[in-house]
Amino acid sequence: MTQEALESLLLAIWPHVAAVFTVLANVLASGHAVLRKRDVRAAVAWVGLVWLVPLVGVVLYLVLGINRIRRRSRALALRQEHAQFPPQSGVPACTPETLTTAVPPAAHLAPLARLVDEVIHHRPLLPGNRLVPLEAGVGAYPAMLEAIDAARTSISLCSYIFDNDEAGGRFVDALGRAVKRGVQVRVLIDALGARYHWPPVTGRLRRAGVRVARFLPTLFFPARLPFMNLRNHRKLLVVDGRVGFTGGMNIREHFLPGHGDAKDLHFRVEGPVVGQLQETFAEDWVFTTKERLKGEAWFPPLEPAGPVFARGIPDGPDEDFETVRWTLLGALACARSTVRIVTPYFIPDPxxxxxxxxxALRGVRVDVVLPEKLNLPVVQWASTAQLWQVMRPNCRVFLTAPPFDHTKLMVVDGAWSLVGSANWDPRSLRLNFEFNVECYDPELATRLDAVIDERLTRARLLTLEELKGRSLPIRLRDGVARLLSPYL
Structure with a gap:
């Protein structure tokens, strides 16, 4: 066959080959959506997009639609290897039955403890913990840096954002000093969060001798492209396996006094539950680097340190799917008198x-505290578009004046608290890897109620009349933004 004839043949058949490839790709993507999507509306939307916009819809589905990672076998092998639970301290796990006598004000919340037991089989509710709230900037960073400087054996640090700025520099310097003292240091940064600041801090950490890894990098790994929308939003710091820090704070100078003064809340954690923080980090680390963290340097015996009954609640698009969402639903169902929520991003699902x-209809006083001005306008528009659905049965929404408040809190009946990294939005509850801690302790709940009261001193009550008074173009803008809520 001549060259000219071959070219003519290729020109004749390539449209047919492209058509077959397109149909095959559409069929495979549609089948995956039909079989894997829990929400019928989501499945219908993705199938429609795949067929209405051939190939482009398939690419979008690969990038945004696949929201599960299978890593159960690796995580279970890790748990068996270091055998952290039941806890080495010998402190028995708390059952829902013993909770009723151990924490009488939380006795009516025993069904919530039972629910979380069922949702998270491998992390029991543990007594003997202490959690100390730390405000951003003046409280959290100094306490974290002090703990790093006191480290003797190990430091594990996980952050969604770790900027190469003044705040990041302080942590790099402290971690570098720890390495020089012979401390084992591991730092895990989300691959997307590492690019919030340029140049990224990873190079600076490596020059300081710190072993650092990026979670789910996709830019140079085409095989991971389907998971580019799944980010590690956890904030964990564990020093010597005994002292932990967790909450909502990233590492960036926005939280330093005089650099924007953004507000947030972090927690210093001691007691047996620190082992659950460390276990969560270890699972993410072995998933990312294949290195297993084991031995007393990482998992020492942990003794009781306070009165709080606590449990770590990991969440993510893997075996821990929607654990925080189930916990929120359970807490709302068990509440008798008050539910107080503080979150920067509020786009709850139906x-x-x-x-x-x-x-609210049962007579529970439900208060939601949100920032008046978000750092992400589209998210604020989508949130505002559905606030009327929350407020109509007497739920109250308060808007706090600037500076931007990144705090994430939930307190129920002055006895149960939920703290950590998760927001009330689809990204946190379905796509991100998150970590929260549930706490049964009236004293801690009282302290957190005081934090919320402080927020309310600079907040105003939002009314339905104000929402209805928005102009038609503004309401249309917000309504269109709400259509994007599954991806916000």
Whole structure:
């Protein structure tokens, strides 16, 4: 066959080959959506997009639609290897039955403890913990740096954002000093969060001798492209396996006094539950680097340190799918008198909205505290578009004046608290890897209620009349933004 004839043949058949490839790709993507999507509306939307916009829809589905990672076998092998639970301290796990006598004000929340037991089989509720709230900047960073400087054996640090700025520099210097003292240091940064500041801090950490890894890098790994929308949003620091820090704070100078003064809340953690913080980091680290962290340097015996009954609640698009969402629904169902929520990003799904409504209709006072001005306008528009659904059955929404408040808190009946990294939005509850801690302790709940009261001193009550008074173009803008809520 001549060259000219071959070219003619290729020109004749390539449209047919492209058509077959397109149909095959559409069929495979549609089949995956039909079989894997829990929400019928999501499955219908993705199938429609795949067929209405051939190939482009398939690419979008690969990038944004696949939201599960299978890593159960690796995580279970890790748990068996270091055998952290039941805890080495010998402190018995708390059952829902013993909770009723151990924490009488939380006795009516025993069904919530039972629910979380069922949702998270491998992390029991543990007594003997202490959690100290630390405000951003003046409280959290100094306490974290002091703990790093006191480290003797190991430091594990996980952050979604770790900027190469003044705040990041302080942590790099402290971690570098720890390495020089012979401390084992491991730092895990989300691959997307590492690019919030240029140049990224990873190079600076390596020059300081710190072993650092990026979670799910996709830029140079095409095989991981389907997971580029799944980010590690956890904030964990564990020193010597005994002292932990967790909450909502990234490492960036926005939280330093005089650099924007953004507000947030972090927690210093001691007691047996620190082992659950460390276990979560170890699972993420072995998933990312294949290195297993084991031995007393990372998992020492942990003794009781306080009165709080606590449990770590990991969440993510893997075996821990939607654990925080189940916990929120359970807490709303068990609440009797008050539910107080502070979050920067508030786009609850229909089930959570209904749970908030039902709680309010049962006579529970439901208060939601949000920033008046978000750092992400589209998210604020989408949130505002559905606030009327939350407020109509007597839920109250308060808007706090600037500076931007990144705090994430939930307190129920002055006895149960939930703290950590998760927001009330689809990204946190379905796509991100998150870590929260549930706490049964009236004293801690009282302290956190005081934090919320402080927020309310600079907040105003939002009314339905104000929402209805927005102009038509503004309401349309917000309504269109709400259509993007599954990806915000």
């Amino acid at each position: 089930a959570l909205i209904m749970a908030l409504n039902v709680a």
